[in-house]
Amino acid sequence: MDRRKFLKASGVAGAVVGGAGLGFFGYEAGRDPDSYTGWKNREGGFQTFNRIKWAVDKPTYEKLGPSRRVDARTEVVFSRMGPLFRNWKEEEGTKSLPEYLKKYYDANPEILELDLKVKNELFPKLRKDRDKYGDKFILAEAWSDAMGAVWPEHSKEPPEIADFPERKDRKQLKMKSPEKTSKLIKKIAHQFGSTLVGITKLNPDWVYSHPMRRRGLDTDKPFEVPKHWQYAIVVGVPMSWDPMFANPNYGTSHDAYAISRIISVRLSTFIKQLGYAARPHTPGTEYDLMVPPILVDAGIGEQGRHSIVVTPELGSNFRPAIITTNIPLKPDKPIDFGVQDFCKSCKVCAEQCPSGSITKGDKVEIRGYKRYPFSPASCHNFWYSKLGNMGCRICISVCPYTRKANWVHKAAFNVSAYDPTGLADKALTAMQKIFYPGPDPQDYFIPSLGGKNASYRKPPWWLKTEDFIDL
Secondary structure (H helix, E strand, O other): OOHHHHHHHHHHHHHHHHHHHHHHHHHHHHHOHHHOOOOOHHHHOOOOOOOHHHOOOOOOOOOOOOOOOOOHHHHOHHHHHHHHHHHOEOOOEHHHOOHHHHHHHHHOHHHHHHHHHHHHHHHHHHHHHHHHHHHHHHHHHHHHHHHOOOOOOOOOOOHHHHOOOOOOOOOOOOOOOHHHHHHHHHHHHHHOOOOEEEEEEOOHHHEOOOOOOOOOOOOOOOOOOOOOOOEEEEEEEOOOHHHHHOOOOOOOOHHHHHHHHHHHHHHHHHHHHOOOOEEEEEOOOEOOEOOHHHHHHOOOOEEOOOOOEEEOOOEOOOEEEEEEEOOOOOOOOOOOOOHHHHHHHOOHHHHHOOOOOEOOOOOEEEOOEEEOOEOHHHHHHHOOOOOOOOOOOHHHHHOOOOOOOOHHHHHHHHHHHHOOOOHHHHHHHHHHHHHOOOOOHHHHOOHHHOOOOOOOOOOOHHHOHHHOOOO
């Protein structure tokens, strides 16, 4: 072999080895728990202690004799304090208490002395000092109270009632500036578990003209946007990554929906604790408004061909909730990182959509705005044309932006975002089809409709029924 052929062969071999290495390390990066972006990141990777090495045959506590069970009425301090406070009469002593509690205190007079100290000494002093020094801990208490909220209060009341603090004596606190308040709200939202947070002024165009049921509003009357709906705060989390890629059968919206719902309720509670109005609009059927355009306004991402908002961090894998409020905030600005240009040529979601609900054509005018048309009715029909979990979500799974946060996908994202020629978009779309091909869209259907119960990707090991249950 002459030198020229040798160099040529070496170059080809090097390119092959380099490409194989890139593919291998890219695959390994995708498996790394650190790449699972979002609320449920690391997928259990924090549990690193080798418990098997230290396993023993018996628990490390010792049993010395006959055992008895705990009486929660008396031996749990939180259970006995209420009856004690309500029934205690100094002149009668323990005789004024319910028989079970009298019996307990008579047998444990030292505990009665400690409990009465709370009632007669500590609580009065606490109330006095709270009036004098308590304002320093307003945020801490608001955060704590909000952490206990998991469902909207007065969810069936109109906004004029439900959105405002329950306690009429709760004063509206004076915030130092919208900038500082926005910084605080975002931090608190992240503390509650939100992966992404954005803020915008609410555009009335995005509020439903007639409301949904169960929201405390007359569905037969046009809905006037409440004046206190001045701002919209976006919160939310991704769906669990591995099942999401195994849509339409193995993924579910419920995991992220439930978490986003709790985050929005907690953040609304926090804002009310500061004396302002707040109303959560949560995934499912608890919305009074359209969500995607609010995400766009709040700088969370851009609306794609499939009508779902694409975010830089999570791609399409984001399940949001909205909080409308009148607390003074500084809005974020919308972003443009190339999704509109990418979606023009990509069309992977439309090609993989088994119901044909996503157009392969251009944008059209819809309610005064230019966007890609989408058919919710045919999409909904497919929900009943496949097995597994309710819904579909294939368009989220196949979107090239929907990737875990590893160096390979970050590099591809940056190339696409900063390339003005559009060549990178076409190359990445081609790579998506080569390396992540989907089944024939017909195969997603149930067998009685000519399908194969197919999913976009194989399910994670912990959702393979046949490996755990005898069928």
